[in-house]
Structure formats: C-alpha cells, structure tokens
Amino acid sequence: MANKLISEMGLPKSIANIFAARNIHTAKDALSLTEFELTELLDVGLAEVTTAVSSISEISCPPYQTALSLLEQRMHNEYLAGHLPTRLKGLDAALCGGIPFGVITELVGPAGIGKTQFCLKLSLLASLPSSHGGLDGHVIYVDTESKFSSRRMIEIGVNSFPEIFQIEGMAQQMAGRILVLQPTTPTEFSECLQKIKDSLLQHHMKLLVIDSMAALVSGDGQGQCRQHPLGWHMTFIKSLAEFSRIPVVVTNQVRSHSGDDPFHYSFQDSRQNLDFPTTFDSHLVAALGIPWAHAVSIRLVLESKSGQRFIKLAKSSMSPPVAFTFAISASGISLLHDDGIEMTGPEINGICGQGNSGLFD
Numbered sequence: 001m002a003n004k005l006i007s008e009m010g011l012p013k014s015i016a017n018i019f020a021a022r023n024i025h026t027a028k029d030a031l032s033l034t035e036f037e038l039t040e041l042l043d044v045g046l047a048e049v050t051t052a053v054s055s056i057s058e059i060s061c062p063p064y065q066t067a068l069s070l071l072e073q074r075m076h077n078e079y080l081a082g083h084l085p086t087r088l089k090g091l092d093a094a095l096c097g098g099i100p101f102g103v104i105t106e107l108v109g110p111a112g113i114g115k116t117q118f119c120l121k122l123s124l125l126a127s128l129p130s131s132h133g134g135l136d137g138h139v140i141y142v143d144t145e146s147k148f149s150s151r152r153m154i155e156i157g158v159n160s161f162p163e164i165f166q167i168e169g170m171a172q173q174m175a176g177r178i179l180v181l182q183p184t185t186p187t188e189f190s191e192c193l194q195k196i197k198d199s200l201l202q203h204h205m206k207l208l209v210i211d212s213m214a215a216l217v218s219g220d221g222q223g224q225c226r227q228h229p230l231g232w233h234m235t236f237i238k239s240l241a242e243f244s245r246i247p248v249v250v251t252n253q254v255r256s257h258s259g260d261d262p263f264h265y266s267f268q269d270s271r272q273n274l275d276f277p278t279t280f281d282s283h284l285v286a287a288l289g290i291p292w293a294h295a296v297s298i299r300l301v302l303e304s305k306s307g308q309r310f311i312k313l314a315k316s317s318m319s320p321p322v323a324f325t326f327a328i329s330a331s332g333i334s335l336l337h338d339d340g341i342e343m344t345g346p347e348i349n350g351i352c353g354q355g356n357s358g359l360f361d
Contacts, residue, residue: 003028009059015052018042027060084126084135084207084247086118087160088326090338091311094319095298099247104238104295108252108286109302109351113309114328115251118302119209120153121332122249124160126207127177132164137206139178140196144189144215148180159331189216193236200244208240212251214287234295250296254284254351284351303352313340314348321348 004027006019022041024030030038030053038049065073083097092098099105099122107115123141128134141148157174158165165171179199183189199205213233241248286293286301293299299315311333312323322340326333 004060006030006056009056011052011055015042015044015048018044019052027056030056031060082245084122085133086122087125087133088324088333088335090324090335090340091313093338094313094322094340095316096318099249100298101247102241102245103248103297104241105247105249105298105300106252106286106296107249107300107302108254110254110284110304113302113304114326114333115302116147116211117152117156117328118333119211119249119251120149121156121160122247123178123207123209124153124157124174126247127174128161128164132161135206137177137204139207139209140199140205141178141180142189142192142196142208142210143180143182144184144210144212146182147211148182150175153178155330156332159329183216186216190233193233193240197240197243200240200246205244206246208244208246208248210237210248210250212253213237214251214253231291234292238295252292253287255287256284286351301351305352311335312343312348314343 005025006027006029007016007025009016009027011019019025019030019042024033024038024041033041035046035049035053038053039046042049082101083092083095083099084101085092085098086095107118109115119141123139125133126135126137126139128136130136154165154171154175157171165174181192181196183192196208200208237248237250284303286299293315296315297317298313301310301312301314303310303312309326309328310323311326312321313319314321321343323343324338324340325336327336328334
C-alpha cells in the first residue's frame with residue numbers, strides 16, 4: 001500500500017501533477033514528509049496540502065478492523081477450510097464442526113485411554129462415502145508402535161455404520177483406502193514423512209494420522225540430543241498440514257511429573273457428584289515439551305478419574321477449555337453427555353494418572 005502511485009489515487013489533476021513534478025510518486029514518498037515540508041517543496045498552500053495528504057492516507061492505509069470482524073473472518077476461513085466431523089456431537093460443536101483441516105490436532109493421554117480407538121474411528125470417517133457424511137478419500141496411518149488393528153477398525157465400522165458395512169465388499173473397500181506405514185526407527189520415520197508429502201499429491205488423501213510421534217522421538221537419546229530431530233519433525237508435520245489442507249492428527253504420550261501438587265477440577269459441582277481426590281502421588285503431563293505444544297492448534301486430552309473417562313478440549317482458538325465424559329464400546333468412542341463442562345486453572349492441561357508413573361502411550 002505504501003508503494004501505491006499517487007497518480008492512481010484520483011486526486012485533483014492539478015495537485016497530482018505538482019507531486020509528479022517534484023518526484024513524489026508514491027504514498028510513501030508523500031507521507032515521509034511533514035505537511036510543512038510538503039508546503040515548501042510543492043509551493044502550494046497548507047490547506048491544499050492537508051487535504052491531499054488526508055486523501056493519500058485514507059487511500060493507502062489498510063482499513064481498520066474491529067475484534068469482532070477479525071473473529072468473524074477467522075470463523076469464515078475455518079468454515080471454508082473444512083472439518084472432519086468426529087460424530088461426537090458435543091465435541092464437534094465445541095470445535096465448530098470437527099477436526100479442522102490444515103492444522104495439527106493432538107490427542108494426548110496415558111496408555112489404554114482410547115487414543116488409538118479415536119484414530120481408528122477418524123480413519124473410517126475420512127474414508128466413508130460422502131453420501132454418508134464421510135470425506136470419501138484415502139488415509140495415511142503412521143503406526144509407530146504396531147497398534148493398528150484392522151479387525152478392530154472393521155468392528156467399529158460394522159457397529160457404527162451397519163447400513164454401509166452390510167453392503168457386500170464394503171468392508172474390504174473401506175480397509176483398502178487406509179494405507180498403514182510402520183516405521184520402527186527415527187530414521188525410518190523421517191523417510192516416511194518425506195514419502196507422505198508425495199503421496200498427498202498423487203492420491204486422494206483426506207487424513208493423516210501419526211500414532212504416535214513421541215514413541216520414536218522419545219527413544220532417540222536424551223537431553224539435547226532429542227531436541228534436534230524433534231524440531232525437524234515438528235516443522236515438517238506442521239508444513240504438511242498447511243500444504244495439504246487436510247486434517248492431521250498426532251497422538252502424544254504422557255510423562256510422570258512427581259509432587260504433591262493440588263490437582264482438582266474447579267468446574268466440578270454437586271451436579272456432577274464425582275469424588276475426585278485433591279492430591280496425587282504423581283500426575284502426568286504431555287510429552288514432547290513446550291515447543292511441540294505450541295506447534296499444535298488443537299489439543300485433546302484424554303484421561304481417567306475415579307472410573308470415568310474424560311476428553312478435554314484443552315487448546316483451541318475457537319472454544320474455551322471444555323471437558324466431556326466418554327466411554328468406549330464396540331462402536332468406538334461415544335460421549336456420555338453432549339453438554340461439556342468448562343474448565344479453569346491448571347486442570348486444563350494437567351492429566352490425571354492415579355497409580356501411573358513413567359512414560360505411557
């Protein structure tokens with residue numbers, strides 16, 4: 001805007017010609033001088049200069065925007081970018097439609113909490129025909145811990161979408177749309193990521209799942225040695241999400257954080273009737289550290305307390321932190337209540353791990 005030509009701004013021809021004669025051709029040239037300097041240089045009256053400068057400023061400066069207009073624009077862009085609905089009504093509402101395209105969504109929680117179950121269900125939803133609410137595409141599933149189960153995925157499909165999976169050959173067709181890669185070393189994982197970028201261009205890919213990234217990275221040395229490969233993976237995966245404009249879902253492990261720290265959901269009240277302890281011998285935090293936490297746009301924390309499972313929307317630019325109770329059945333993950341409970345304080349990112357310690361998937 002600063003390089004916009006004064007001759008194209010629609011100023012009166014007389015004053016525009018004077019600007020040109022004095023080699024003042026752009027908005028930057030004019031606005032770099034004071035009105036008194038322009039009066040002397042152009043040899044015209046102050047009132048005429050003031051009027052011209054005002055017009056140049058108004059035309060060349062970007063229009064102001066309110067916070068509301070910026071929010072509406074962002075929501076509009078998110079809507080156009082698209083979402084992969086999770087079919088979990090309350091969670092989809094909180095996410096403004098589901099797992100967003102073009103960014104990294106992280107699932108973090110202890111072993112056995114349901115992260116892989118969630119990923120299997122999302123893989124099915126991405127490969128479902130569009131006529132049944134799916135994305136009608138292929139999925140790349142990076143399985144770093146050999147936990148992917150075709151049998152379990154088909155079981156989820158049969159129980160979640162019986163009208164589709166009862167069609168002869170549909171189970172095989174759906175399974176054939178999900179490409180599973182199983183790197184066993186950090187080097188193989190890096191090579192997989194390079195190949196994935198080519199596959200995203202060549203095939204009708206609608207979802208990338210990495211389950212889990214931390215499993216390989218955490219085993220690649222200690223201390224500073226771990227940070228260099230993590231930085232490369234983090235940057236590359238984020239660029240894949242932005243480049244491909246598809247949902248990218250990555251699972252993360254948790255690590256033990258010892259101490260008698262208070263850890264209680266402040267949003268609990270008598271209506272919930274949940275008996276949560278106020279302290280723990282240890283509690284868990286997400287692995288991979290703060291740099292990774294900044295790289296992800298959506299963080300979903302899965303945890304278990306007093307026999308109940310919770311999924312928390314801990315990080316999102318479009319929703320306040322909110323928690324839902326959920327269960328796992330033959331059809332995969334389902335919410336017990338669609339109405340979430342807003343959270344405040346340290347419980348947003350903390351992960352309850354009664355009796356757990358060390359590193360889990």
